[in-house]
Amino acid sequence: MSQEFRIKEKGYINRNKTINFKFNGKNYTGYEGDTLASALLANGVHLVGRSFKYHRPRGFFAAGVDEPNAKLQVELNGHSEPNVNATEIELVEGISATSQNCWPSVEFDIGAINNLLNKFFPAGFYYKTFMWPKSFWYKIYEPFIRKAAGLGVASIEKDRERYEHKFEYCDLLVTGSGPAGLASAYAAAKSGAKVILAEDKHRFGGSLLMDDVSIDNLSGKDWTDKIVSELKEMPNVTVKNRSQVFGYYDHNMLVMFERTGDHREKKSEFTPRQRLWYIRCKEVILSTGSIERPIVFGNNDTPGVMLSSGAKEYMKVYGVLVGRKPIIFTNNDSAYETAIEFKNNGVEPLILDTRKEQNSDLINEAKNKGIKIKFNHAVIKANGYKKVKSAIIGELSDDKTEYKNTNNVECDCICVSGFWTPSVHLASQSGNKLKFDKEIDSFIPDKSKQNEITVGAANGDFTLKNTLNAGFKAGNEVSKKINNKDVAIQVPNVTEKNHKVHDKFWCSPLPKNLKAKRFVDFQNDVSVTDIEIALREGYRSIEHVKRYTTLGMATDQGRTSNLNGLQLVSNIENKIVPEVGHTTFRPPFTPVTIGTIVGREVGKHFMPTRLTPIHEWHVKNNAVFVDAGAWKRPRYYKIGNETMLDAANREAKNVRDKVGICDVTTLGKIDVKGPDAAEFLNRVYTNAWMKLPVGKARYGVMLREDGMVMDDGTTTRIAENHYHMTTTTAQAANVLSHLEYYLQIIWPELNVNVVSTTEQWAGAALAGPKSRDVLAKLFPNSNVSNETLPFMGYMEANLFGIPARIFRISFSGELAYEINVRSDYGMFMWEKIMEIGKEYGIQPYGTEALSTLRIEMGHVAGPELDGRTIPYDVSLEGMVSKKKDFIGKRSLTKLAFNQQDRQKIVGLIPLDRKTSIPEGSHLVLDKNAKLPNPKLGHVSSSCWSVENNNPFSLAIIKDGKNMIGKKLFAVSPLKNKSIEVEVISSHYVDHEGKRVRS
């Protein structure tokens, strides 16, 4: 029979809708409103996985975010996700889950042999065992650890789901919809504040769904429904369920993920699976509640052992019995509610209370219902392998360190309660230093560092009355701050049961004759013994103990284990817990999928793409593109079966022999305007700018203040107070910021404005001996002769009715021009040039050919201007004015920059005239020298010289000036090459620079 542990007519599930699902290959059913965990428990399935280190069988331990064991591999909508918390994922039709960390199956796991060999897996096991020899790492240790320790399997398929990001601003963010959260959200909302209420579960209410209380004569659930429906009506309130706030960052920026898709049976194509919210809020109320902590005892990880609060939630919310013969093991009153709930459902529980006999509302109710209670008793050890079968219990001695008597009691589950731990993770992330509250043996928030306040159980307040009071008060305080409104809310009448003080009993001692592991951290398999070993080996700082034992380092962040671990350390060290301190809480509070973090920024949306107005033409003409920052630039235009090198050589040769055209729209362009523009340029560039006439261009080099070359380019004087500056594609944004820095901060007295015009102009470089012929036909009404438009000349002209700018500048070393038109006319210009250039044999060329042309000429570019070269290094010292001051000039006097053997740019050719020299190769004197082989320099740029038909490279090399003619080796361990090279001048072609002036 299916769902045999389902209680009739209990819970908030929808029994009219049966849902089919699979677990480890078997078919099961559950109901709408179940989690995967509650549905499995309804079917009597407790064994869900194997533990991390020892591969011990593990079962459900909790019902929510505190679950340490039930991490499953879940298949849904065609994708597979590891480490999904079964207590948090809602049941939907077709979901299929499998256990992790077990092989071949969860029922029979070979790795469980680790459990028998456990003396080989003590604390610090990884540190001690896998230390050496180093060579064992890749072949033996790492594969072993990976196979043995792997939890789930990450999918290697592309994630086809959609994830979204959202930015939100509000007056108040309330995290958690238990009594504290509802009260504070309600009070603040009433004053008109913009409120977001976030609840990580699908149902609102938190503890109100489970606890036996009444508010204004309504049950906790009914009161929750009333408040939530009122909140939802208010236009100033956003109420979000399935939404976990997982990170608290600076300036009240909180991050939340919302599960928007997985719970839907039919999801539209555009519904995201999850949504990440960045929420900037004026105030935060943390109402994150508390988590029950376990009591540690022997074999306390056996399936069937779980938190008492979890057992109660399964009964009350999901109508599921976690066992029919329960033992309730507690040091406080709250577990009595679990016992009473069992009894109400016809199950006879046995309560073991570590305290002396006493009376309270709850204890008396349990007594009156005839529930068996053994005071002064503890569970010593659970028996059973894949499921609890019985428990050894004992009557505690007066000092609670041993037992007066012990016996074995049959049971099928043990519900344990070691009191409550406030969830202070978000408060701690906000910068709030925690303080220890002796009354509740836990840390609670101390002084706020940001605009946040913690209320309710998260603040150590465990009574409903106080919690509601604090909530309403906090909400009202926030509205006073934000809207200056004082909206006093009538605090409702509350009925709840009083509790007696809990017992500071958190670990059952083991009698000498009993052997059993007592786990503190389930998810990372850390036992009491491991912590004892760490301390015995000298670890004292709790941060060190944590790392050595891995206590609290798993994805559950030690939610159920932190305090017990601290208690253990403090006991052994004979300190009180606050002296031991606590480890740091860091985001995320719960695991977040990578997809959610990435959001829509995948594939082509990873970053913006910048296309030139001529892009379509490049596509049609078989351009192969390369990314230049966000730009797509044609790398080469492929014809037939050409390789890249073939194409680049053909294109470059065509420039040298005839004429080529290159899309240079991507070059940075900056308009520099104002009466002081010349003076400004004079300070920015290393060379002189005061005397540049209108209609002329000049090449300029700019430095950083530390003397390193920042960028180079030509700047043209368009009009008296108007200059057109160009930068390299890569440095365009940096140069603009640089100029703004000097104009706004250093020299505000200069009357100059700068603005980027990169997007406004489309540019085409026309290069090659035939370029003037093409130009003349393009501009039949303008005189473009060498006399009227000489090298570094500029003119404005008319391109078939369109205003154009012609610059006679050259990057290739050939006779060349650059034509700019308004971006909208870019394509027109390009097509016109191609049409007219046809008879001259024009061909487009891409960045590969562009590089070839400039390398052959010894022109430096990005690889040489790498932020580590001064003008001398790249043979630009001729550009440095001796007469005037400029940015970075003072640095050039540094001793290191004036050494005789200072590095300098040179050319290289392989002795065999055949082998290309890989860029990045190191230059050494002797390729066989002992390592480390002294490095003389490196190869910065390489090409195939189309002019000389052999490889040619540029290199920056120590004492480059005196190295011409020497023979060296270029070694590239990366490419496994060592090539004998000859050092030559960096100007391999047209030494005198005649062509550009021709």
Next chain:
Amino acid sequence: MLYIKCPYCGMRSQNEFAYGGDASVKRPELNKDVTDKEWDDFVYNRKSLRGKHIELWHHVSGCRQWFKAQRDTATHEIFKTATMNEEI
């Protein structure tokens, strides 16, 4: 992520800004003889102090203005922002 008040645009998230370093550094005047130490103090030497720090920010994805902010380097609290010609 910090929340920064651009003196021109108002409150904006940190990802619109670029950090510009210590605002108290003064560039030596042009054409003036400076010692190596003065120059190195300008180019390289920074205090990396803990606590209140007056620094430069650039609203790169906004109005493109440089401005000053007084921020606590330990807590990230921003006490004040000001335009370049205002005192902070």
